[in-house]
Amino acid sequence: MDRRDFLKTTGVAIGVTAARALTGATQGVSIVVDAKDPVASAPPVAWAVRELQSALKERGITAEVVSRVDSAAAGNRCFLVAGAHAALAQQILRSSKSTMPEAAEALCLVPGNTGGRAVLLVGGSDARGLVYALLELVDRVRLAGDSDAPLDVRAALVEQPANVIRSCARSFESDVEDKVWFHNKAWWGQYLTALAASRFNRFNLATGLGYNGNSNVPDAYLYFAYPFLLSVPGYDVRIDNLPDAERDLNLEMLRFVSDETVARGMQFNLSLWSHAYQWRNPASNYRVVGLTPQTHAPYCRDAITALLKACPNITGLSFRMHSESGIPAGSYAFWETAFQGIKKAGRRIDLDLHAKGTDERHINIGLSTGNPVSMVPKFWAEHNGMPYMQASIRELERRQRDRPGDTEAERGFLRYGYGDYLKDDRNFGIIHRIWPGTQRHLLWGDPIFAAGYGRAFNFSGSLGYELLEPLSFKGRMGSGKPGGRNAYADKTLETVDDWERFKYEYRLLGRLTYNPNTDPDVWRRALRHEFQNAAGSAEAALGSASRILAVITTAHDPSASNNSYWPEMYTNQSIVQETPLYSDTPDPKVFGTVSALDPQLFATVEECAEMLVSGRSAAKYTPLDVAEWLEALSAAASENAARASASSADSTAPATRRLLADVAIQAGIGRFFAYKFRSAVLWSVFQRSGDKSALSEAVNAYRAARDAWRAMAEQAKAVYASDITYGPNATLRGHWLDRLPAIDSDIAEMEKHLTAAASPTPGVDPAVVRGAIRAALSAPLRPSVAAQHTPVLYFDRGRPIEITLSMEHSDTRKVRLAYRHADQSKAWQSLDTTWQGGTYHGTIPAEYTDSPFPLLYYFEIDDAAGSALYPGFGKDLAGQPYFLVRSRLTAAAAVRKTA
Numbered sequence: 001m002d003r004r005d006f007l008k009t010t011g012v013a014i015g016v017t018a019a020r021a022l023t024g025a026t027q028g029v030s031i032v033v034d035a036k037d038p039v040a041s042a043p044p045v046a047w048a049v050r051e052l053q054s055a056l057k058e059r060g061i062t063a064e065v066v067s068r069v070d071s072a073a074a075g076n077r078c079f080l081v082a083g084a085h086a087a088l089a090q091q092i093l094r095s096s097k098s099t100m101p102e103a104a105e106a107l108c109l110v111p112g113n114t115g116g117r118a119v120l121l122v123g124g125s126d127a128r129g130l131v132y133a134l135l136e137l138v139d140r141v142r143l144a145g146d147s148d149a150p151l152d153v154r155a156a157l158v159e160q161p162a163n164v165i166r167s168c169a170r171s172f173e174s175d176v177e178d179k180v181w182f183h184n185k186a187w188w189g190q191y192l193t194a195l196a197a198s199r200f201n202r203f204n205l206a207t208g209l210g211y212n213g214n215s216n217v218p219d220a221y222l223y224f225a226y227p228f229l230l231s232v233p234g235y236d237v238r239i240d241n242l243p244d245a246e247r248d249l250n251l252e253m254l255r256f257v258s259d260e261t262v263a264r265g266m267q268f269n270l271s272l273w274s275h276a277y278q279w280r281n282p283a284s285n286y287r288v289v290g291l292t293p294q295t296h297a298p299y300c301r302d303a304i305t306a307l308l309k310a311c312p313n314i315t316g317l318s319f320r321m322h323s324e325s326g327i328p329a330g331s332y333a334f335w336e337t338a339f340q341g342i343k344k345a346g347r348r349i350d351l352d353l354h355a356k357g358t359d360e361r362h363i364n365i366g367l368s369t370g371n372p373v374s375m376v377p378k379f380w381a382e383h384n385g386m387p388y389m390q391a392s393i394r395e396l397e398r399r400q401r402d403r404p405g406d407t408e409a410e411r412g413f414l415r416y417g418y419g420d421y422l423k424d425d426r427n428f429g430i431i432h433r434i435w436p437g438t439q440r441h442l443l444w445g446d447p448i449f450a451a452g453y454g455r456a457f458n459f460s461g462s463l464g465y466e467l468l469e470p471l472s473f474k475g476r477m478g479s480g481k482p483g484g485r486n487a488y489a490d491k492t493l494e495t496v497d498d499w500e501r502f503k504y505e506y507r508l509l510g511r512l513t514y515n516p517n518t519d520p521d522v523w524r525r526a527l528r529h530e531f532q533n534a535a536g537s538a539e540a541a542l543g544s545a546s547r548i549l550a551v552i553t554t555a556h557d558p559s560a561s562n563n564s565y566w567p568e569m570y571t572n573q574s575i576v577q578e579t580p581l582y583s584d585t586p587d588p589k590v591f592g593t594v595s596a597l598d599p600q601l602f603a604t605v606e607e608c609a610e611m612l613v614s615g616r617s618a619a620k621y622t623p624l625d626v627a628e629w630l631e632a633l634s635a636a637a638s639e640n641a642a643r644a645s646a647s648s649a650d651s652t653a654p655a656t657r658r659l660l661a662d663v664a665i666q667a668g669i670g671r672f673f674a675y676k677f678r679s680a681v682l683w684s685v686f687q688r689s690g691d692k693s694a695l696s697e698a699v700n701a702y703r704a705a706r707d708a709w710r711a712m713a714e715q716a717k718a719v720y721a722s723d724i725t726y727g728p729n730a731t732l733r734g735h736w737l738d739r740l741p742a743i744d745s746d747i748a749e750m751e752k753h754l755t756a757a758a759s760p761t762p763g764v765d766p767a768v769v770r771g772a773i774r775a776a777l778s779a780p781l782r783p784s785v786a787a788q789h790t791p792v793l794y795f796d797r798g799r800p801i802e803i804t805l806s807m808e809h810s811d812t813r814k815v816r817l818a819y820r821h822a823d824q825s826k827a828w829q830s831l832d833t834t835w836q837g838g839t840y841h842g843t844i845p846a847e848y849t850d851s852p853f854p855l856l857y858y859f860e861i862d863d864a865a866g867s868a869l870y871p872g873f874g875k876d877l878a879g880q881p882y883f884l885v886r887s888r889l890t891a892a893a894a895v896r897k898t899a
Contacts, residue, residue: 028062029151030072032080032119039083042127044265048134049081051193055141069114077151078119079137081130088114092121098156100125105201105514106160107133109153120153125160128201131265132159132514135197139522143529159515163457165374165431165464166513167202168195168506169271171472173210174480175221175285181497183249188257191499196264198510203261204318204466205254208274210476212563214326217279218478220286222250224277224326226303227288229254230310235299237290251310258313269316269352270307275300275338276326297337304341308349316350317342318376322357322408329357329408335365343369352376352431352466356415357408363428374429374463381416382562383437385554385597386547386873387452388880389459391856392600393417393824394560396584413825416560422460422822423852424887430462436472437562438553440726441487441569443502443662444470446546447523447539450508452878454516460822460854460884467509470502473562479725479733487721493654493661501658504530504542530655534648538659541640544633545666547877551633552673555626557597558582564731569724570669571731572742575680575702576749581731591680600818600828601869601881602626605677609684612772613764619860619867623677624780629877630677634670637663661719665736668712675705681776683750689769690760695753697773702747706740713737783865785872792857794888798850801885804839805859805870813863817842821853822884830860858882 031049033040049065056063064073069088072078082089084100092112093100100108106125113119122137124130136157140150172178181187195203207225211217222228227239229251239247254270261268277288277296291299308314323329342349351366355377366373380390392398397415413419421430457465474485481487485498495501507526511518527535552567559565559582573581575591586593592609596602601620603611608622641663645651651660682698685691713736725733760766775781787807795801803817820828829848833840844855858881859870872881 027075028064028073028077029056030076030078031063031065032067032069032072032078032082033065034067034082034086037083037086039124039127039130040081040086042130044127044131044263045081045124045134047263048131048138048265051138052079052134052141055138059141059144069117069119072117078117079122080114080119081122081134083130084108084123084125089121089123092119093123096156098158100158101160103160104164105129105132106158107136108159109133109136109157111153111156120151128265131196132199139197140525143525145528157519159518161199161201161514162454162516163462163464163513165202165429165466166200166510167204167267167269167431167464167466168200168510169204169206169269169433169466169468169472171206171209171271171468172222173473174475174478175219176480176482177475177485178480179221183253185253185256187497188260190497192257192260192264192266194499194503194506195510196266198506199514200266200506200510202267202269202316202466204269204271204316205257206271206273206318206468208272208320208325210478211274212324214274214276214279216281216477217276217284218281219475219480220279220284223274223279223286224288225272225274226300226307228286230303230306232299232303232306234302235290235295237288237295237299240287240289242286255311255313258311258315262313262315267315267350268313269318269350270311270314271318271352273318273320273354274326275334297334300334300338301341301344304338305344308342308345308347312347314349316352318352318354320354320356321362322354324356329406332361332365335362336368339365339369342371348372350374354433355419355421357411358414359407359411367427372429374431375421376431376433376466377414377418377421378416379432379434379457379465380553381437381557381560381597382435383553383557383560383565383567383597384434384439384550386550387449387456387878389432389456390417390554390598390600390824391858391882392598392820392828394557394595394597394599396586396595397560398825398827417824418822420823420825420853422462422854424461424854425852430460432457432459432462432465434465434467435562436468436470437566439549439568440471440473440566441724442665443505443542443659444546445504445508445523445539446543447508447512447520448543448876448878449547449550450512451516451518453509454513456880457513460886465513469499470505471498473726475725476732477727479728481723481725483721487724488719489717489721490657490719493658493719495654531644531659532649534644534656537640537644537647538656541637541644541663542659544640545637545663545670548630548633548637548666548670551626551629551877552669554598555596555602555621555623556594556673556677558585558591558594560584560597563727563729566726566731567673568669569734569736570672570739572739572746574742574746574749575676575683575698576746576753591676592684605680606684609681609688609772612681612775613685613688613768615768617862617867619862619869621869621873622780623681624776625782627674627677628779630670630674634667634674637667637670641667661715664715665712668708668715671708672705672712675701675708678776679705679750682773685769685772685776686753688761689764689772690758691764691766691769691773692754692758694769694773694776695750697777699747699750699754701777702750706743706747709736709743710740713740781866782868783861783863785861785868785870787859787861787870789859789870791883792885795844795849795855795885797852797887797889798846800846801844801849801855803842803844803857805833805842806839807861809835809838810863813861815840815842816860816862817844817857818860818882819844819848819855819857821848821851822856823853833859852887854887855885856882857885 053063107129108123110121144150207222258268592605603620679701686694833842
């Protein structure tokens with residue numbers, strides 16, 4: 001039951017006992033707001049106060065707003081809503097020995113006394129921080145059980161953000177699927193309130209992201225946004241069959257959404273991803289009329305100005321500037337003209353420039369408007385991996401292409417990462433964008449990974465992140481279908497609005513990227529409200545399930561493009577036969593050659609098999625390590641899901657069935673990939689050795705993978721529609737059952753080799769092969785690393801960095817120091833450390849530190865028991881597996897420039 005159904009059912013008839021539990025022995029609540037306090041009197045704070053009053057009213061409690069503490073009704077609980085620098089706020093903070101941070105968006109809930117009366121200080125360093133403090137009380141009230149006392153704050157709570165920018169983007173992709181929510185004002189109110197309560201501080205409405213170019217655009221609604229929104233004076237530009245009334249409604253809705261976003265204390269960004277105005281598809285539903293190559297750039301310039309003036313609460317704009325925007329590479333003149341329209345608007349507009357294909361000239365065009373500029377690279381390519389910045393990008397992207405004048409080719413390392421934009425002396429911000437490739441459709445919710453993302457997104461002074469929310473690419477490229485974006489076959493599982501299905505994900509990501517050390521009660525109160533006695537098991541089940549796809553993406557990436565690779569509904573790549581299914585897989589294009597998205601830390605199947613057969617070891621994580629992780633995560637997800645089902649007060653409730661279904665699907669995917677990784681390693685061992693026992697075990701593992709997929713897909717059949725559409729091609733639509741034939745075909749090809757005559761490879765020791773088979777079927781053996789290391793935090797440019805690692809010395813142990821600039825276009829360096837005075841010593845040379853880039857480093861440890869990484873990943877897989885060192889002087893300058 002969602003919140004609105006709950007309110008319909010219970011209304012205000014909560015009962016006297018429960019109301020008293022909420023307020024204690026008081027009669028009601030007095031909310032003190034001093035109109036002279038510039039923070040407390042800000043419009044977003046007034047909105048949040050009304051939200052608190054509404055929440056209390058829903059629970060049968062009267063809440064009055066007064067201007068002074070001594071005006072509060074006798075016997076009422078008293079809340080003092082104040083900016084941190086207000087006199088009464090300072091008094092309460094001092095008396096409670098609490099310190100309010102000076103940082104933007106900081107908040108506090110501090111119990112105290114003034115004038116002999118108990119009060120709760122609801123404070124903020126600014127209006128947004130104060131909104132968050134009030135919404136924390138709203139959340140406690142709305143999710144409280146009948147015996148809870150959510151307003152009884154006994155210990156001071158003080159928080160400040162870990163990330164400056166916490167943005168959520170919603171993308172308009174489909175005329176069929178998206179107009180229904182875009183034109184719904186009531187829908188927007190609920191959605192934007194949920195984002196604000198989750199402490200996202202920016203909302204980005206994305207247009208023009210439906211295609212990767214303008215060669216084939218069947219559904220063009222809002223693709224080139226300007227003429228869908230307004231008529232620009234001086235130009236007879238229009239959409240051929242769009243009524244003026246609908247165009248005007250679109251602008252009205254844009255103005256409404258931007259106003260409502262700012263009213264809740266958030267920034268409003270508009271993404272204008274496409275500036276193409278012509279497309280070749282003759283069946284396109286809309287066409288631009290009246291625009292020419294000569295008027296294109298001036299029209300866009302004047303349209304931007306008109307749009308910003310028509311919607312005064314647009315606070316930021318996001319642009320894609322490479323060729324997929326419809327503007328050819330190197331067309332700087334277009335952007336120089338178009339961006340004049342931003343300057344002409346006459347107010348601050350934060351500019352986000354999509355990093356792919358950009359260079360310093362693009363940045364300077366943005367800065368020439370006089371506004372702050374942030375570069376926005378993709379986090380983990382067009383997918384989402386584990387919660388750290390990948391140690392390296394794939395070799396395919398890292399290689400610079402020698403095409404003079406072609407910025408996109410020469411700077412190909414910017415396709416899928418932060419590239420060379422992390423210089424400490426940069427004059428722009430960095431915001432990392434989570435692309436919706438790995439997990440588009442299934443529920444996600446892991447507090448441990450969410451906190452890890454919260455720690456990762458401020459990497460090397462980055463400002464934060466932008467989430468392309470769940471379902472972002474639903475109906476993309478003209479694949480929209482009527483019937484709702486959630487695509488349930490079982491319509492009893494539908495939520496009123498599609499976003500409500502993911503409200504737990506918004507809560508976790510928003511709150512834990514604001515504060516990675518958030519009190520677990522923040523998410524557990526929501527789970528108790530939804531699942532009662534099953535809350536703990538539900539949290540554990542979904543938490544384990546939610547790590548599975550991120551681990552797969554990190555370790556195995558046949559395509560960095562989301563258009564091809566979708567691990568959530570994986571299209572099977574052959575272990576046995578080369579296929580062109582994933583074009584950016586290394587040659588030969590088989591499962592075993594697939595690179596990790598972080599090839600510095602993760603080995604391929606082929607590399608793993610070669611190590612096993614040769615008897616060598618490597619510090620990299622292998623597919624066998626990953627298989628072990630996936631097996632453990634899948635088992636934990638399934639076991640806790642069974643506990644949740646058994647302890648649920650109503651296992652037939654839609655929320656429970658939604659969670660259990662999606663956990664089961666993800667656990668099945670995890671088992672499939674675990675078995676397939678083992679099968680692929682065994683197949684590669686067979687290819688190297690000719691040993692039929694390796695082949696037989698490979699077939700057995702592949703059959704087990706197939707059984708896991710089939711069982712999962714059969715469960716999904718009763719839950720989801722037969723065609724879930726995220727694009728027109730087969731890899732972007734369909735159902736899990738559709739993927740079985742390709743799996744069966746590959747197993748059949750592998751089985752053919754069982755009947756062939758045995759042909760052992762000369763020179764390969766059968767005993768070594770038997771050991772390799774055992775290793776492929778077992779848990780990997782890694783040496784334990786009991787080490788002590790004090791991370792180096794800063795370095796002085798042009799001076800060597802001495803790095804030490806303390807651990808027990810062994811004649812068989814070797815320790816290498818791996819290091820690299822925080823520049824993904826460059827390769828890692830390594831050096832052997834020396835044993836001196838009880839520690840291993842390594843020195844990064846002075847000539848390498850004479851650089852504007854921060855440095856990354858970690859250790860590779862080899863001994864008789866095998867190889868390991870330090871720091872590597874802990875058991876929860878949520879940490880940063882290397883250390884970051886920043887330049888002492890330029891780091892301070894960067895903080896000043898990007899604040």
